[in-house]
Amino acid sequence: MNILVIGGGAREHSLVWKLSQSPKVAKLYVAPGNAGTGLIAENLNVQATDLQSLAQVAREKNIDLAVVGPEVPLAAGIVDLFQSRGIPIFGPDKEATKIESSKVFAKDLMHKYGIPCAKSRGFSSFSEAKDYARSQKPPIVVKADGLAAGKGAILAYSIDDALNALSAIMQDRILGSAGDQVLVEECLEGKEVSLLALTDGKAVVPMVPACDYKRVFDGDQGPNTGGMGAYSPPNFFDTETINLVKETILEPVVRAMAKEGKPYKGVLYAGLMITEDGPKVMEFNARFGDPENQVMIPRLESDLVEIMLAVIEGRLDEIKVEWSDEACVAVVVASGGYPGSYKTGFPITGLDMVDKDILVFHAGTKAEGGVIHTDGGRVLTVTTTGKNIAEAREKVYNNLPRIHFEGCHYRKDIAQREVC
Ligand code: AMP
Ligand code: GLY
Numbered sequence: 001m002n003i004l005v006i007g008g009g010a011r012e013h014s015l016v017w018k019l020s021q022s023p024k025v026a027k028l029y030v031a032p033g034n035a036g037t038g039l040i041a042e043n044l045n046v047q048a049t050d051l052q053s054l055a056q057v058a059r060e061k062n063i064d065l066a067v068v069g070p071e072v073p074l075a076a077g078i079v080d081l082f083q084s085r086g087i088p089i090f091g092p093d094k095e096a097t098k099i100e101s102s103k104v105f106a107k108d109l110m111h112k113y114g115i116p117c118a119k120s121r122g123f124s125s126f127s128e129a130k131d132y133a134r135s136q137k138p139p140i141v142v143k144a145d146g147l148a149a150g151k152g153a154i155l156a157y158s159i160d161d162a163l164n165a166l167s168a169i170m171q172d173r174i175l176g177s178a179g180d181q182v183l184v185e186e187c188l189e190g191k192e193v194s195l196l197a198l199t200d201g202k203a204v205v206p207m208v209p210a211c212d213y214k215r216v217f218d219g220d221q222g223p224n225t226g227g228m229g230a231y232s233p234p235n236f237f238d239t240e241t242i243n244l245v246k247e248t249i250l251e252p253v254v255r256a257m258a259k260e261g262k263p264y265k266g267v268l269y270a271g272l273m274i275t276e277d278g279p280k281v282m283e284f285n286a287r288f289g290d291p292e293n294q295v296m297i298p299r300l301e302s303d304l305v306e307i308m309l310a311v312i313e314g315r316l317d318e319i320k321v322e323w324s325d326e327a328c329v330a331v332v333v334a335s336g337g338y339p340g341s342y343k344t345g346f347p348i349t350g351l352d353m354v355d356k357d358i359l360v361f362h363a364g365t366k367a368e369g370g371v372i373h374t375d376g377g378r379v380l381t382v383t384t385t386g387k388n389i390a391e392a393r394e395k396v397y398n399n400l401p402r403i404h405f406e407g408c409h410y411r412k413d414i415a416q417r418e419v420c
Helices: 010-019 051-060 071-075 078-084 103-112 126-134 159-171 239-259 292-299 304-312 389-402
Strands: 002-007 027-032 065-068 120-123 140-144 153-156 182-186 191-199 204-206 215-217 221-224 229-232 266-275 278-285 327-334 359-362 365-368 371-374 378-386
Touching: 002 010, 002 051, 010 027, 010 292, 010 304, 010 359, 010 378, 027 051, 051 078, 065 078, 065 304, 071 078, 103 120, 103 182, 103 239, 103 278, 120 126, 126 159, 126 182, 140 159, 153 159, 159 182, 191 239, 191 292, 191 304, 204 239, 229 292, 229 389, 239 266, 239 278, 292 327, 292 359, 292 378, 327 389, 378 389
Parallel strands: 002 027, 002 065
Antiparallel strands: 120 182, 140 153, 140 182, 191 204, 191 266, 215 221, 229 327, 266 278, 327 378, 359 378, 365 371
């Protein structure tokens, strides 16, 4: 089979790495990919947001399976476009992607079908949103409705902060049309975990749970990022809880989407808070997680091509999805200044110095004149598995100092609390 992976981050590198191990693969392409994917697949110079060019290149390369990494092409309807051209593609269509691309839609759905989530109300009027926020007890969460690259949720510790957030989103329009509507939401307390599930619209197969770290500095300090590290499995999230989430959240939402005329196929990401009252949904995403994928995919033992075909062809209940019992830890290495402004183009040294069992998934990297340079904010995810979290963590942190570029930084406390 000829396979095309769409995207260029470490999430996509982990997918390409896993797909490349399938005996079913003849040729693997990535658009646009990065220096890491270029070592195991052919990078195509087409952006993940350029839907027409992607469809054209898929036809030219006789693609038998396309896999979408990021949410933006999904929300723009890449699945609908590929389906209309008869090209098999893994991911939900535009209507089903609303579960991520409209938080108001997702919330209305959860309230309508009794899926446990934070209490909230949606607004398109600034003055009504303000009045409602004033009536709430802080902390409260203000969220933009649309896609905002991880910047759409603001945790407000006072009413003033909430009003400022509403004004920034709805009046100053700092997130553009993503802020046409907002949610004002109850702040949930507990432990955060991501549980993703594969679904063909009928069968729902949870994957292994993972935790990610959003803040840039140790101790969860500093601004939010796209993710600075992850680990799997979290010891507080046992099989019983996975089954509970499957029964109370994942299966009901897949049934609800079908009932609403938006059948969901692909991978469904539930961002959960494990509260005193049980697991509640904070968000749904219509795709694999980043950096969650970098700790989930190394634990996957089954053939990813088989899984994706089973999802597309509606026969997920006929296959077994198997995982290793090992633990996995991933640490993101970022450019100096990230998540604020940063420079790129620095040579990266030491990539060939890491131990054999270390996986280095690339994100913002570029090969120039045979040398790999930085080309983004999050540059690499350094990952490994071990018999437990402590072992995986130690291996990753022993190897990290061998990799270097000017200004590089990473968190030193990924998965630390899991070990104590
Ligand atoms: P979201 O964009 O909805 O995933 O939110 C981003 C992050 O904000 C989440 O990963 C949580 O850390 C936090 N968050 C979102 N919603 C809530 C909530 N209702 N209560 C507490 N924290 C939240
Ligand atoms: N790790 C958060 C996300 O993928 O949305």
